[in-house]
Each structure stands twice: as structure tokens, then as C-alpha cells.
Amino acid sequence: MNTIELKNVSVRLGEVDALREASVALDGRTIAVIGDNGSGKSTLARVVGGLVPARAGEVRVLGLDPVRQAAELRRRVAFVFSNPDAQIIMPTVAEDVAFSLRDRGMSRRERSERVAAALDRFGLTELAARSSHDLSGGQKQLLALCGALVREPELVIADEPTAFLDARNARRITAHLFDGGPHRLLLVTHDLSLARRCECAVLVAGGRVVLAGDPGLVIAAHEKSLDDHPLPPRG
Numbered sequence: 580m581n582t583i584e585l586k587n588v589s590v591r592l593g594e595v596d597a598l599r600e601a602s603v604a605l606d607g608r609t610i611a612v613i614g615d616n617g618s619g620k621s622t623l624a625r626v627v628g629g630l631v632p633a634r635a636g637e638v639r640v641l642g643l644d645p646v647r648q649a650a651e652l653r654r655r656v657a658f659v660f661s662n663p664d665a666q667i668i669m670p671t672v673a674e675d676v677a678f679s680l681r682d683r684g685m686s687r688r689e690r691s692e693r694v695a696a697a698l699d700r701f702g703l704t705e706l707a708a709r710s711s712h713d714l715s716g717g718q719k720q721l722l723a724l725c726g727a728l729v730r731e732p733e734l735v736i737a738d739e740p741t742a743f744l745d746a747r748n749a750r751r752i753t754a755h756l757f758d759g760g761p762h763r764l765l766l767v768t769h770d771l772s773l774a775r776r777c778e779c780a781v782l783v784a785g786g787r788v789v790l791a792g793d794p795g796l797v798i799a800a801h802e803k804s805l806d807d808h809p810l811p812p813r814g
């Protein structure tokens with residue numbers, strides 16, 4: 580089963596054609612999405628996750644149509660963004676992780692066991708009773724990811740999840756993303772060393788998928804475009 584499949588997908592945001600007839604099909608477990616600022620990477624991640632609709636074309640994620648099968652998609656796909664504040668809802672750390680399991684039909688005991696195990700895995704046990712909004716940026720991102728992974732998603736869509744983190748927290752987050760479960764990963768990133776760790780990569784430019792496949796080749800094409808179009812000299 581393909582992880583993601585886009586056929587001639589176009590997305591318009593306000594006055595902007597953020598994706599233009601983008602096509603790609605990849606079945607890798609870990610997929611990096613790379614490209615310049617404003618190229619359409621987040622839009623690609625958002626259309627895959629059903630957060631914005633396509634105005635034309637066909638999108639499949641784990642074989643699902645993200646608009647028509649939105650409820651099933653929400654059960655099987657989790658998101659992580661660069662700003663964890665948008666994802667933290669409940670007043671304490673433990674309550675916030677428990678909130679992620681609210682619709683799973685679990686007994687109270689089962690739920691608290693799952694939460695305790697997840698907090699332990701993420702090194703958050705000591706912070707369980709702390710106010711979730713008073714955590715540091717790195718701790719908040721760990722909490723947001725803990726809340727996402729406790730649902731045991733099949734796919735995690737992560738949009739620049741380490742953008743505001745120091746090297747230590749960035750490593751923690753990427754370890755959980757890459758090795759923290761059997762989930763697949765769609766990772767939007769400017770960090771080419773992370774993209775290189777993925778099984779495959781997608782290069783987006785001007786709203787189009789210009790290349791997809793082996794990360795080495797895709798990254799080389801991106802780097803060549805940086806060399807071919809360097810910044811104008813200063814002064």
C-alpha cells in the first residue's frame with residue numbers, strides 16, 4: 580500500500596496556487612519532503628492530512644481519501660507541527676496525553692496505564708502533574724509528540740517538528756519520530772541530514788513535485804538548484 584499518492588493535485592490558498600498538479604506515489608516507511616521556503620511543502624503535508632482540500636486531483640493516504648474518509652484518517656494519522664502550543668489542550672501534562680485517548684473506548688484504568696507508559700517512554704513522568712503550558716519549548720514538543728504517538732498512529736505527519744529546538748531536544752524528537760514505533764513518517768524538513776535518513780524523499784518547487792524517490796538523488800537535485808541559483812552577492 581502506498582503511504583501517499585497524489586495525482587495532479589492542485590490546492591489554492593487565498594490568491595495563491597500553493598500546489599499545481601502535484602503528482603507522487605511513495606510506499607516508503609519514512610518520507611522526507613524538502614524544498615525552498617514557500618515551495619508548497621506544508622501544503623502538501625496538509626492536503627495529505629486532510630487539513631486543506633484539493634481543488635482538483637486525487638489524494639490517497641494509506642489508501643484513504645482524506646476528505647471522504649476523514650474520520651478514519653483521524654484515527655490512523657497523527658500530526659506534529661513546529662509550534663506545539665497549537666496541540667496542547669489540557670491543563671496538566673498527564674491530562675493532555677490522556678485527552679488523546681478520549682475516543683478510544685478504553686476503561687479508565689487501561690487509559691491511565693497507557694498514559695503512564697507513554698510518559699515514561701518520553702521521559703515526562705516527573706512532569707506529569709505540571710501545568711502543560713508552563714513547560715519549556717522542548718518539553719512542550721515532547722508532550723505534543725507523546726500525545727500523538729500514544730494513539731499508536733499508522734502514519735505521523737511532522738511539519739518542521741524540530742524547527743525551534745536545541746540540538747539535544749531535536750535529537751530526542753527525531754529518535755521518537757524515526758524509531759518510536761512501527762508508524763510511517765512523512766517529514767517536512769529543511770534539515771537535509773534528516774531527509775537523508777529517510778527511505779525516500781520528495782522535492783517540491785513552485786507548488787510542483789519536481790522529483791521523488793531515493794533521498795540521495797533528490798537531495799543532490801535540491802543542492803544543485805541551490806548552486807545554480809545562489810543568493811545575489813551582498814552590498
Ligand SMILES: Nc1ncnc2c1ncn2[C@@H]1O[C@H](COP(=O)(O)OP(=O)(O)OP(=O)(O)O)[C@@H](O)[C@H]1O
Nearest residue numbers: 592593594595597615616617618619620621622623
Ligand atoms: N493560508 C494561506 N493563505 C494564502 N497563501 C498561503 C497560505 N498558506 C500558505 N500560502 C502560500 O502558499 C505557498 C506555499 O506555502 P507552504 O506553507 O506550503 O510552503 P512551505 O514550502 O511549507 O514553506 P516554508 O518552508 O517557508 O514553511 C506560499 O506561496 C505561501 O505564501
